[in-house]
Amino acid sequence: MPLLEIRDLIVLYGEIEALRGVSLSVEEGQVVTLLGANGAGKSTTLRAISGLAKPAAGEILYQGQSIVGLGPEAIVRMGISHVPEGRRVFPGLTVKENIMLGASNRRAKKSELSREADAMFDLFPDIRAFSNALGWTLSGGQLQMVAVARGLMAKPRLLLLDEPSLGLAPVIVQAVFRIISEIRRTTTVLLVEQNARMGLSVADYGYVLETGRIVLGGKPDELWGNEAIAAAYLGGHAKQAATAANV
Amino acid sequence: MDLALQLLFTGIGIGAVYALVALGFVLIFRATNVVNFAQGEFSMVAAYLMVVFAVDLGWPYWVSFLCALAGMALLGAIFNLGVYYPLRHRTFLPVIIATIGASILMANSVLAIYGPQPQVLEGWFETPGIQLGPVYLDSQYLLIIAVTCVLVAFNYWFFEHTMVGKKLQATSQDKEMASLLGISVSTMIMITFIYSAVLGGLAGILVAPILFVSIQMGSTIALKAFAATIIGGFGDVTGAIIGGLSLGIIETFGAAYISVPYKDAFAFLVLVLFLVFRPQGIFGERVAEKA
Numbered sequence A: 001m002p003l004l005e006i007r008d009l010i011v012l013y014g015e016i017e018a019l020r021g022v023s024l025s026v027e028e029g030q031v032v033t034l035l036g037a038n039g040a041g042k043s044t045t046l047r048a049i050s051g052l053a054k055p056a057a058g059e060i061l062y063q064g065q066s067i068v069g070l071g072p073e074a075i076v077r078m079g080i081s082h083v084p085e086g087r088r089v090f091p092g093l094t095v096k097e098n099i100m101l102g103a104s105n106r107r108a109k110k111s112e113l114s115r116e117a118d119a120m121f122d123l124f125p126d127i128r129a130f131s132n133a134l135g136w137t138l139s140g141g142q143l144q145m146v147a148v149a150r151g152l153m154a155k156p157r158l159l160l161l162d163e164p165s166l167g168l169a170p171v172i173v174q175a176v177f178r179i180i181s182e183i184r185r186t187t188t189v190l191l192v193e194q195n196a197r198m199g200l201s202v203a204d205y206g207y208v209l210e211t212g213r214i215v216l217g218g219k220p221d222e223l224w225g226n227e228a229i230a231a232a233y234l235g236g237h238a239k240q241a242a243t244a245a246n247v
Numbered sequence B: 001m002d003l004a005l006q007l008l009f010t011g012i013g014i015g016a017v018y019a020l021v022a023l024g025f026v027l028i029f030r031a032t033n034v035v036n037f038a039q040g041e042f043s044m045v046a047a048y049l050m051v052v053f054a055v056d057l058g059w060p061y062w063v064s065f066l067c068a069l070a071g072m073a074l075l076g077a078i079f080n081l082g083v084y085y086p087l088r089h090r091t092f093l094p095v096i097i098a099t100i101g102a103s104i105l106m107a108n109s110v111l112a113i114y115g116p117q118p119q120v121l122e123g124w125f126e127t128p129g130i131q132l133g134p135v136y137l138d139s140q141y142l143l144i145i146a147v148t149c150v151l152v153a154f155n156y157w158f159f160e161h162t163m164v165g166k167k168l169q170a171t172s173q174d175k176e177m178a179s180l181l182g183i184s185v186s187t188m189i190m191i192t193f194i195y196s197a198v199l200g201g202l203a204g205i206l207v208a209p210i211l212f213v214s215i216q217m218g219s220t221i222a223l224k225a226f227a228a229t230i231i232g233g234f235g236d237v238t239g240a241i242i243g244g245l246s247l248g249i250i251e252t253f254g255a256a257y258i259s260v261p262y263k264d265a266f267a268f269l270v271l272v273l274f275l276v277f278r279p280q281g282i283f284g285e286r287v288a289e290k291a
């Protein structure tokens, strides 16, 4: 039984059909990457899993149990932690407070949370020095680190990461992906990326999403050869993408 | 000079009342992005509850006080469930209109029971006050200032040093993200309404012996408190307290040195000046925190 299984998921925003029958599955212990161009429906897929978007039809099974209709608070308590697009670090709270709040899905004393947050900085040494800085003062890369650290404080069984590399300098992107390869030792990850090269570099399995439909799925090396993957995120410049992928 | 000191004391006392109500405004605004136009009515209802318990039923003052506060907590909860909660996914406009409706309902319910004539509530203390050098310290004003100091300290501790306080702040900054972390947003908003109703109620109970207990006291206090939040920088907790105190001091001095009949006008003159020259208020820059 996969840890997460989605069947024929349809999500509507008013008239717009954001997802038109998405099916995918994530096995325990894997990193699964969901690729696709802007507007393909990647974020919507994650939002449906974490309970932010209500599906019009379809099934979402977590540990074999349907979680459709549950709210985000209930879903994160079941062990699915969603680090959304745009980081969403609380601007008026400090880095450490943001991270401590990541454990709001479970009972823990404040002193315990403080210790756990300090320990979290071992995985994110770059933000340790900013522990007491307010969220709004941080750079994009720092915000991403805080967002992921906060997501991990939930002690998730499944971590949903939405475009962690978006808008970051290449060096920072690499730091973020080093962290993802650390996380994968203990946690199952469903990763959303437009950056196919980075996204697949850490993946066990990948899917390509195009205008609300999964058009392709396979192991990273199977996907590399395929022109459709380049088309899905570079809008048809397949050759260029293939070259980039081989660098 | 002696007069100035005396006026300063009185101004701080009355300003503290505005500050408490303004704090209630700001907390609800931050949690829900809605201005609660019934905030002043919380003060009015609490004052009438004191009249019911302490005057009509003749209960001891402190028992009445605790019962009135408990009543306000209940009213805050009902207000949340009946006025805000059903409209929480709508834009701010229907919610604001609902709070106006609720304020009319509260005022007219009290009017139906007590009629238009103002009621009198005694102060807490037998002793009217003490003379300290040139300044006469009225005991009710002293009580108001003491309670406000305690509440401001409590408020700071609660929001800055407890996890619930942090969760409340998180909720006011980004509800969707808060819910993704497992914070119960509806519980946080419930806490906010209860807390704000109790704050408003406290202000009403404290000020009642100074003013008369009347249907209009709610709207008068709310207008001043609203002005205080704008002067302080809308949405800023410290600003609400500073704004409330400043407004109390300004109108007391204005009444003494310029004109008594225009006492209320000074508050609004200051409000207009702020709206024209510094609409972001004293602490406006800190809006970045809320961005």
Ligand SMILES: Nc1ncnc2c1ncn2[C@@H]1O[C@H](COP(=O)(O)OP(=O)(O)O)[C@@H](O)[C@H]1O
Pocket (backbone or CB within 6 Å): A013, A016, A017, A018, A036, A037, A038, A039, A040, A041, A042, A043, A044, A045
């Ligand atoms: N809140 C919304 N209201 C209306 N349409 C939306 C909303 N969010 C996303 N969409 C639409 O749904 C589609 C999928 O969006 P999204 O899941 O954000 O794509 P991606 O994350 O792959 O860029 C897009 O066409 C987008 O315009």
Ligand SMILES: [Mg+2]
Pocket (backbone or CB within 6 Å): A039, A042, A043, A044, A085, A163
């Ligand atoms: Mg997206």
